[in-house]
Every structure is written in structure tokens, then in C-alpha cells.
Amino acid sequence: MKISRSARVTLGASVLALLASSSAGFTAPVTLRWAMSADSQAEIGVWQHLADMVHAKYPDITVTFESTAFSDYYNKLVTEAAADDLPCIAGLQAQRIPDVGSIFIDLSSKLGSGLNIGEYQSSIVDGLKQDGKQLAIPYDLGPYVVYYNKTMFKAAGLALPKPGWTSEEFLADAKKLTADGHHGFVADGTPDMWLPFVLSIGGDYMKDGAPDLDNAKMVQGFTWVTDLATKEKVAPQIPATGASNYPADQFRNGNAAMYIDGPWQLINAKQNVKFDIGLTTVPSFGGKSVTTMSGTGFGITKSCQDPDAAWKAISVIVGPEGQNYIAKAGRGFPAYKAAQTYWYSVADVDGAKGAIDTALATVNVYKTTPKWNRIAALLQQYGVEAFNGSSSPQAVLTEVQNQVE
Amino acid sequence: MSATIPLTKHEAVPGPGEHEAAGATEHSGTHAGNRPKRSSRKGGRGGETLAALAFLAPNLVGFLCFTVLPIVASLVLSFYEWPIIGTPVFKGLGNFVKLFTRDVVFWRIVGHTLHFVVGYLILNLLISIGIAVWLTGRVPAKGFFRFVFFLPVLSPMVANAVVWRLLFAYPDGLIVAVFRMLTGSPGPNWLGSPDWSMSALIIMSVWAGFGYNMIIFVAGIEGIPKPLYEAARLDGAGPWVRFRHITLPLLTPSIFFATVMTLISSLQVFAQPYILTGGGPGSSTTTIVYYLYQNGFQNYEMGYASAIAWSLFILIMGVTAVQFWFQKKWVHYE
Numbered sequence: 001m002k003i004s005r006s007a008r009v010t011l012g013a014s015v016l017a018l019l020a021s022s023s024a025g026f027t028a029p030v031t032l033r034w035a036m037s038a039d040s041q042a043e044i045g046v047w048q049h050l051a052d053m054v055h056a057k058y059p060d061i062t063v064t065f066e067s068t069a070f071s072d073y074y075n076k077l078v079t080e081a082a083a084d085d086l087p088c089i090a091g092l093q094a095q096r097i098p099d100v101g102s103i104f105i106d107l108s109s110k111l112g113s114g115l116n117i118g119e120y121q122s123s124i125v126d127g128l129k130q131d132g133k134q135l136a137i138p139y140d141l142g143p144y145v146v147y148y149n150k151t152m153f154k155a156a157g158l159a160l161p162k163p164g165w166t167s168e169e170f171l172a173d174a175k176k177l178t179a180d181g182h183h184g185f186v187a188d189g190t191p192d193m194w195l196p197f198v199l200s201i202g203g204d205y206m207k208d209g210a211p212d213l214d215n216a217k218m219v220q221g222f223t224w225v226t227d228l229a230t231k232e233k234v235a236p237q238i239p240a241t242g243a244s245n246y247p248a249d250q251f252r253n254g255n256a257a258m259y260i261d262g263p264w265q266l267i268n269a270k271q272n273v274k275f276d277i278g279l280t281t282v283p284s285f286g287g288k289s290v291t292t293m294s295g296t297g298f299g300i301t302k303s304c305q306d307p308d309a310a311w312k313a314i315s316v317i318v319g320p321e322g323q324n325y326i327a328k329a330g331r332g333f334p335a336y337k338a339a340q341t342y343w344y345s346v347a348d349v350d351g352a353k354g355a356i357d358t359a360l361a362t363v364n365v366y367k368t369t370p371k372w373n374r375i376a377a378l379l380q381q382y383g384v385e386a387f388n389g390s391s392s393p394q395a396v397l398t399e400v401q402n403q404v405e
Numbered sequence: 406m407s408a409t410i411p412l413t414k415h416e417a418v419p420g421p422g423e424h425e426a427a428g429a430t431e432h433s434g435t436h437a438g439n440r441p442k443r444s445s446r447k448g449g450r451g452g453e454t455l456a457a458l459a460f461l462a463p464n465l466v467g468f469l470c471f472t473v474l475p476i477v478a479s480l481v482l483s484f485y486e487w488p489i490i491g492t493p494v495f496k497g498l499g500n501f502v503k504l505f506t507r508d509v510v511f512w513r514i515v516g517h518t519l520h521f522v523v524g525y526l527i528l529n530l531l532i533s534i535g536i537a538v539w540l541t542g543r544v545p546a547k548g549f550f551r552f553v554f555f556l557p558v559l560s561p562m563v564a565n566a567v568v569w570r571l572l573f574a575y576p577d578g579l580i581v582a583v584f585r586m587l588t589g590s591p592g593p594n595w596l597g598s599p600d601w602s603m604s605a606l607i608i609m610s611v612w613a614g615f616g617y618n619m620i621i622f623v624a625g626i627e628g629i630p631k632p633l634y635e636a637a638r639l640d641g642a643g644p645w646v647r648f649r650h651i652t653l654p655l656l657t658p659s660i661f662f663a664t665v666m667t668l669i670s671s672l673q674v675f676a677q678p679y680i681l682t683g684g685g686p687g688s689s690t691t692t693i694v695y696y697l698y699q700n701g702f703q704n705y706e707m708g709y710a711s712a713i714a715w716s717l718f719i720l721i722m723g724v725t726a727v728q729f730w731f732q733k734k735w736v737h738y739e
Contacts, residue, residue: 077703080490099705102490181577213416239575239596240685242566374703377683384686388597391687399687402509 028060030309033087035066035080035315036298037073046329053325054250061309063089071244074100074373081301088304089313092129092136093120093296098370104299105307106133114315120335124295127365140332141295141319142262143359144192146170146282150350151275152177152257163279163351163358167200167224168285172213174234177257184234186247186256187225189383189396192292193247193260194225196282199290199364211369211404213379214397222386223393227296230389237388240381262294266347267330279355291359293365295335375404454546479711487708500712510688511696511713518692522671524607525614529667530660533615537622538648551623555616562613566680569609570596573681596682599689604678606690614670618663625659626652657736665728672721693717 034051038044044067051063066087068076072095080086081103092104111134115127123315124141128134146161149180153160156176161169174184187193195205201224203217212218229235236256238246247259252273260282261269270277282291300310316322323336327343333339335358346351369375377398385391391399458465483500485493504511536554538578540547557565572579573595584592595605629652637647674695678684684691684699691699693713 078705082489100490196522237594237597239570239573239576239594239692240602240682241570241596242680242683243570360652371704374699377699377703381683381685381691382687384597385599388594391598 010164013298028214029062030306031061031062031064032304032306032310032313033062033066033376034089034298035068035077035087036091036315037070037072038067039070043067046154046326046331048316049325049329050322053322054313057316058309058312060169063313078153081303083209085302086301086303088301088306088310089298089317090301091296092128092299094124094294095366095368095372097128097130097135098243098368098372099102101130101135103301103314104135105302105304106135107137107299107311108134108313109130110307112201114311115319118364119320119337120318121295121337121360123293123360123363123365124297124335127293127367128299130295134136136297136299137314138295138297138335139323140264140325141293141335142264143284143293143335143356143363144196144260144262144291145355145359146258146267146280147261147265147269148278148280149251149254149275150255152182152254153278160278160350162282163354164289165280165283167285171228171232171234174228175232178234182254182384183236183250183256185228186235186238186250187228187259188238188387189244189379189381190245190377192262192294194222195366196260196289197221197225197285200282200285200288202288206367206369209369211372211375213375213401214394215405218258218397219394222397226383226386229387235387241308263333263347263352264331266333266349266352270347270349276350278350279352281355281358288362289359290362290364293360293363294366296332297335371404374398378403417480479714482708483711483715485708487706487711489705489707493708496708500709501716504709504712504716507570510691513688514691514693514696517689518672518674520603521607521610521692522668522675524603525671525674526612526664526667528607529613529615529618530663532611533618533663534622534656534660535628536615537619538652540619540623541626551620554619558612558616560613562676563680565609565613566677568683569605569612573605573609597686598624599686602682602686602689606681609681610671610674610677614667618667621663622656623660625656627653653735658738661728661732665725668724669721672717672724693720 034047036047044065047065047067054061055061060331073091077086077100078088081100084105090104092100115137117134117137119137121141124138126135127141128138130134148161152161152193153173157178158173158174158176160392161173177184191205198205198218198221198231201217201221203215203221204212205218206212207215229237236250243249245261247256248261248265248269250256251259252269254273254275263279266279281289283289298314300307300314304310318336320336320338323334323339324342326332327334327339328346330343330346333343379396382391382399384398386393386396484495484497486499487493487495538555540550544550575581575594575597576591578595579709580595581591584590593601595601623723633651633655634647637651642650673694674692675698678690678692678695679698683696684692694717697717698709700706701711704710
């Protein structure tokens with residue numbers, strides 16, 4: 001077969017045009033691994049939906065989601081880091097940065113494109129920084145607030161607590177709520193449960209970047225909380241347990257009228273209790289109420305081969321649409337401020353907005369030290385003795401401090 | 406068995422499973438020409454060795470990859486400061502020196518582990534022997550009782566621990582309710598008091614584990630010749646004397662086996678403190694393996710965790726060696 005000269009020229013031009021177009025606009029399909037903790041099929045569904053949203057917006061990017069239960073998530077992540085088999089995108093909780101921050105790249109140079117970081121809650125944006133490097137973009141955050149059983153408050157003839165209430169009011173209410181085998185409050189040694197009391201009296205748990213657990217203010221704040229169980233008897237004695245959130249169980253089954261937790265628990269809690277829930281701030285001491293907070297974001301790991309595609313994926317996952325979806329699914333209190341109103345309407349809980357807004361105004365971003373995970377576990381383990389009176393709060397804090405030095 | 410005795414088997418009719426090997430032998434013999442018999446033996450030996458290796462391979466590869474290699478690796482790790490992320494630093498015996506001389510809780514934890522081992526071992530043996538003796542007597546529905554007592558062994562320890570956590574709950578758990586009914590007081594706060602938490606752990610573990618030893622003892626007792634009991638009865642021996650002078654001495658090989666195995670497994674106890682008490686209150690239920698886990702997976706100090714693992718291994722080996730040495734004095738193999 002003979003091909004005419006003009007046909008050959010046309011063919012050649014077409015091939016050249018095709019090559020040119022591929023180098024200019026066409027990109028090869030890329031598959032990115034994304035790891036995040038998930039403790040239920042519903043949560044996996046939420047993450048998978050966000051992964052699908054990435055593919056819908058960027059058809060050449062496919063995100064494969066890998067889930068691990070929260071209790072094992074960071075173990076798996078560091079093991080994958082050791083084996084040089086990290087996923088491209090990974091979830092990162094602010095309190096884990098000292099331990100695993102080194103496996104994430106700095107996203108500061110990418111912040112201009114795809115999303116506006118100024119539209120995200122600044123406290124958690126700062127919480128996900130290490131030495132000035134932005135290691136992750138937040139998807140949720142939450143100040144620790146007081147959850148209360150509205151039904152029990154009403155039954156006891158008490159006014160519902162308002163954001164900004166005082167420690168005296170808290171104690172008086174807790175006493176009235178303690179009756180018939182029920183307690184006004186419940187807490188355990190987990191630092192999230194009682195550090196707000198330390199911060200509110202002007203204490204700190206770190207000194208020069210290292211844990212400083214048995215300083216005078218720490219002892220004073222921790223003692224105030226453990227006294228609720230040992231002296232005031234408005235909180236129950238607690239068991240040593242391998243379960244992760246004993247106080248939440250006691251609150252949800254109606255044994256205790258108040259406890260401290262983050263807003264990410266709210267929608268789950270609401271669905272699992274037979275009473276009305278309200279939220280308020282941690283009580284103030286001398287007019288000051290400072291709580292801790294937590295939050296999680298997504299970052300790009302150092303072994304990611306295609307950080308640009310990963311950034312595009314993250315900008316969808318935590319972008320406005322993704323954040324609205326997170327709020328609607330009730331997965332977490334969104335870090336994207338415009339989506340927060342939506343979350344409040346979905347949550348539909350009395351006082352939630354007032355409590356969270358007031359708490360965020362004075363929140364401590366809860367910076368942590370390396371091995372904070374271990375410190376928190378030891379405080380829970382040894383704290384039982386302080387709540388049950390078999391050891392003093394000071395002895396417990398000193399014991400843990402000695403073990404982590 | 407046939408694969409291990411090829412030379413004596415070749416001229417016989419191949420047994421079950423030998424056809425292929427025999428076929429291979431003939432084949433190689435043909436190739437060798439004039440001396441088929443001798444060659445067949447040589448080829449057969451090689452062929453059967455290969456066949457044996459082929460059959461062993463799946464197990465052997467698994468054993469090498471998932472048992473031998475990790476053991477050797479953990480020994481290497483124990484000489485390093487080995488963070489999971491970051492660069493390992495060689496420490497020589499540093500981890501062991503720190504563990505034995507500077508660790509503020511290690512010896513306390515060894516004490517707690519031994520507390521568990523002694524309590525668990527004694528209670529386990531007493532209860533399993535007692536119930537085995539009872540179930541080998543004239544009891545209706547023996548099979549049913551054996552099944553019931555063995556059932557906890559089959560259920561997962563995690564599930565057991567979760568159920569027992571509810572039973573021990575204070576002040577509204579079932580055990581507290583029973584105490585209150587019997588004595589008027591709620592009794593101890595089992596999981597909240599460092600004085601009682603280890604007892605709670607032992608009680609739960611004995612409940613979950615005695616069925617295994619019970620089955621061993623039932624088999625041991627049923628293996629004792631009946632005429633011995635009949636002769637003793639004719640001589641006027643009562644139940645206690647028969648137990649003390651016939652059952653117990655003839656059961657010593659079973660008791661020895663059960664003691665060795667129970668001691669090893671109780672020194673390695675992990676799931677119970679992990680699920681039931683989280684090692685607390687304080688360190689009261691932290692055992693050596695739980696401490697190892699905390700160092701490996703909360704502290705991410707794999708080198709230190711490996712040093713703890715090897716210390717435990719040496720402890721178990723030592724205790725077991727002493728048991729084997731001591732058995733000559735009390736175990737009757739008759």
C-alpha cells in the first residue's frame with residue numbers, strides 16, 4: 001500500500017500534536033494510598049466517600065483508602081515507616097506530632113493553591129505545625145468541653161449550666177446530682193479529663209518542651225479533680241481497665257451526670273443515650289477557664305512519589321465540599337469554619353455552639369512532648385490509685401514523671 | 406515413616422504413598438545401565454530426601470521466616486537503641502544494664518509476675534486435680550461436666566476478660582452483689598484497689614484456664630490400673646488414702662507436664678492485664694510481657710522491648726531447667 005506524501009505529513013503532524021498535548025496538559029493516571037483510622041464501617045464509608053470525591057474531581061487520581069482501628073493506627077504507621085512502605089497521604093493527630101511528625105513533609109509551600117488555610121480554625125492549623133512546618137491540613141478539631149445529662153439536671157431541679165460557669169457552681173450542682181447510686185461527675189487519670197482544671201488555675205504540664213508532671217500547680221489541679229471522688233464523693237471510684245474511655249461509658253449509661261470529652265463524640269453519644277445531652281465549658285477558676293483541644297488533619301508522607309497529586313487529593317478531602325460532607329455525616333467538628341454552622345444544625349444539641357465557641361476563645365492548643373501517648377497511658381493506669389485514695393495525687397504524678405524521664 | 410527408611414524398603418512392595426518414589430527409583434536405575442539395584446538405592450535416597458524436603462518445605466519455610474528469623478532479629482535488636490523511626494544506635498549490653506539496674510519499675514513488675522505465676526499455678530493445679538478426681542468417680546453426666554469445665558479454654562481470652570470486667574464492676578457488678586448478699590458489705594473494689602487487682606486477675610485466669618489441665622488429669626487418672634484401687638479397698642484403704650498413695654503418685658508425670666506448661670504460659674501472661682486492668686491500678690497487674698508491650702508499642706523502643714523479651718526467655722528457660730532437674734525427686738514413671 002502506498003501512502004501519499006500529504007497523508008504522511010498529516011500523520012506526522014498528528015503524532016507531534018499528540019505528543020505535545022500529552023506533555024502540556026495530559027497526566028498519567030496515578031493511584032495514591034491514603035491511611036486513616038476508622039473504628040466502624042460507618043467511618044470507613046465516610047473516608048471512602050471522600051476518596052471517591054477526589055476521583056470525581058480529578059479523574060486521573062485514584063485514592064485507595066486503608067483503614068486501621070484507632071488503637072493500632074499509629075503503630076501501623078510507624079511500622080510502615082520503618083519498612084519504607086508508607087501510604088502517600090496519612091492522618092495525623094496534633095498530639096502525635098512529636099512522635100511521628102518526622103515522616104511528614106512540610107506543606108507550607110503548597111498552601112497557596114487549592115485551598116485557603118485562613119478559612120480553617122487557626123488553633124488547629126497551629127496545632128498541626130512543628131518547628132514552623134505545616135505537617136497536615138486539619139479536617140476536624142475540638143476543645144474539650146463538659147458533657148451533661150440535661151434530663152438529670154432537670155430532675156434535680158437545677159438550672160442548666162451556662163458557658164463560663166464557675167467551679168463553685170459546678171461543685172454545688174455535682175453534689176445535688178449525686179444521689180441514688182448516681183454521681184454528679186466522672187473522670188479518670190487520662191490527662192484530657194483533668195488537664196483543663198490545671199490550665200484554668202494557671203498551671204502547665206510542660207517545661208522547656210519536656211513533661212513537667214509533678215509541679216505544684218499540676219498537683220493542685222489534679223488533686224482538685226481526684227478530691228471529687230475521694231473527699232466530695234460526687235464522682236465514683238474507678239476501676240483499672242484496658243477499656244479506652246470508662247468515663248464516657250458511665251455518662252452514656254446514666255451513672256454520672258457530667259464528664260469531659262471532645263465534640264467529635266457528640267453525634268455518636270446522642271444516638272446512644274436515652275436522655276438529652278447538653279454541652280458547656282469546663283468550670284472557671286477565678287474567672288478563668290482554659291481547656292485543651294485535639295484535632296486531626298491529613299499530610300503527605302516523605303515516601304510519597306507524587307506529592308503534587310497527593311496535595312490535589314488533600315485539597316478535595318479537606319476542601320469546602322469535603323468539610324460540609326464531614327459535618328453532615330457527623331464525623332467530626334469541621335476545621336473549615338464555614339462548615340461549622342452546618343455541624344451545629346446537624347448536632348442540634350443545646351448549648352453546643354456557645355460552649356464550643358467560648359472554649360475555643362481561650363483554648364490551649366495542647367502541644368505535647370515525644371511519647372505523650374505513653375504518658376497518657378501511664379496517667380490513666382496510675383491515676384486509678386489517686387481517684388480511689390490508695391495513693392496521693394502527688395505520688396501518682398511523681399511516679400509517672402519518674403518513669404518518663 | 407517410609408520416607409525415613411528407604412534402603413530396607415526398596416525391594417519390598419511399595420507401601421501406601423510410596424508408589425511415586427518407587428517409580429522414580431526404577432527410572433533412575435534404567436538410566437544407570439548395568440547396576441540398576443545400587444543406582445536405584447542411591448537415586449531413591451536422593452529422591453526420597455527431596456520428596457521429604459518438598460513435603461516439609463511449607464512448614465520449614467514458615468518456621469524459618471516467622472519463628473527463627475524474628476527470634477534472631479529480636480536478639481540483634483536487644484543490643485541496639487532501636488526507635489521504629491530513626492537510626493538505630495548500637496548499645497551493646499546497655500539495654501540489659503538499664504533494665505536490671507536503672508529501670509524504676511522493672512523489678513516491681515517481675516515481682517507482680519511471680520505473684521501471678523505462684524497464685525495461678527497453685528490454684529489451677531488444686532482445682533483441676535480436684536475436679537478431675539471428682540469427674541473420674543461415680544458422677545452422673547460426666548461428659549457434660551467435662552464439656553462445661555473445658556468450655557472457657559475454648560472461648561477467647563479477650564471475651565473472657567470483657568465479661569469478667571463486668572462481673573468485677575464496683576459497686577454494681579455481680580460479684581459485689583453476691584458479697585453484699587452474703588456479708589452485707591460490698592467487699593473489695595476488685596479492679597480499683599492495688600491490693601485486690603492481682604487476685605481478680607488470678608481468679609479470672611484460673612476460671613479460663615483450669616479446664617485444660619483438668620482434661621490432662623482426667624486422662625491420667627483413667628490410665629491408672631483399676632486393680633490397684635480394688636486391692637487397696639480390700640486392704641481397708643479409704644478414699645483419702647487411695648488418693649494419697651495411688652492416684653497422686655501415679656499422676657505425677659501428668660502433674661509434672663501440667664506444671665511445666667502452666668508455668669511457662671503464666672510467665673507469658675498478657676491478654677488478661679491488657680484487657681481486664683490495663684496493667685493497673687498503678688503497676689499492680691503489670692506483668693513482664695505487658696511491660697514489654699508498653700515499651701515496644703507505646704514507647705516505640707523496640708531494642709529495650711527485645712531486651713525484656715530475652716530476659717523473660719532466659720527466666721523461663723532457667724525455671725524450666727530447674728523443674729526438669731527437680732522432677733527426678735518426685736515424678737514416678739511407672
